[in-house]
Amino acid sequence: MEKEIERAVLRVIESMHENLGEQITIDxxxxxxxxxxxxxxxVFQRVTGLSPGRFLSAVRLQEAKRLLASTSLTVTxxxxxxxxxSVGTFSSRFTSSVGVSPTKYRQLDCVTPQAFTAGHRDIAETRSVTVKGAILSPLEEQPVFAGLFPDRILEGMPVSYTVLRRPGPYVLENVPPGEWHLMAQSVAPGREDAVNHPPGGDEALCVGRHGPITIRPDTHTELADVQLRPMRPLDPPVLLALRDLLAAAAVQHAR
Structure with a gap:
């Protein structure tokens, strides 16, 4: 029965990709x-971790990322x-999900470490909770991004994040109270564009999650391990632009 449900959800996700220009309703x-x-x-939320409408919005923005990076079409x-x-609504949702405006994304094709720093909440001095553990990945020598997000999707500003040179121990500091999902990602060398395409079942893009993790005011340290695996079509798209962070980490650690 579970396989039948997954096949039904997959049909819907394939239909989303094929009809992005149409007004697709829940019905x-x-x-x-x-x-x-x-x-x-x-059942859609149980299988994917997101509501159908939220998943559809993520698919739309993922395709917009691809078009911005690979075509000369206008933002409109x-x-x-x-x-x-509405191009205004599109630009607003793209900016909040990806981290920069559509125009800036086209210029940079990435989100810089400075963009994350500038967007961090200015409350780091008032908290000292740490989340730490280990990240395992089939991409053994590739950089790994790990961050804490409010939902089961890589979008918006993480409340805390790190970029590792390779899979292994990680530490996320200054985590605020709340319920967070630990999301991690690694990309195969030479396949950085994989984050902008629907997952094809190969190992070019590996993702993993743990949570929700509940952080209370009296929490000091929370332990959480993550096993990365190849991304599946049932996984929510990766909206946060991470390529520059991973590339910068690779250059820094190579010195």
Missing amino acids: DMARTAMFSKFHFSR DISHRVGYS
Whole structure:
């Protein structure tokens, strides 16, 4: 039964990719899955970790990243191609999810370490909670990004993050109270563009998660290990632009 549910959810995700320019409703997705609307929403979130609408929004923005990096289409044209009728709404959602505006992303094709530093909340001096553990990955010699996010998706500003030279021990400091998902990613050498494409089942893009992790005011240290695996079509798209962080870490550690 679980395999049948996953196949139904996969049909919906494939339909999302094929019809990004259309206005896709929950009713449309439920019909594609051949479930009732309410049952579909529950099983979709259980399988992917996100609601259908949130997943669709992530797929739209992932395609926008690809078009910005690989075509000369205007931001307005791209926003319409991925299903936004308002370029203002598209730009706002892209900026909050990826870390920079569509225009800046096209110029840099990345998010710099400075962008993360500038976006950090100015409360580091008031907390001292640490999350630490080990990250394992089939990409044994590649840099790894690890960060704490409010949801099961790599988007928006992490409350704490690190970039490792290779899989192994990690430490995330100054973690605020709350419920966080530890998300980690590594990209195969020469396949940095994999983050902008739907997952194909190869090992070019490996992801992992742990959580939710509950941090209370009286917490001092939380232990969490993560095993990375090749990304699957059922995993939410990677929206945060991490290529520059991983590349910068590789250059720094090579010195």
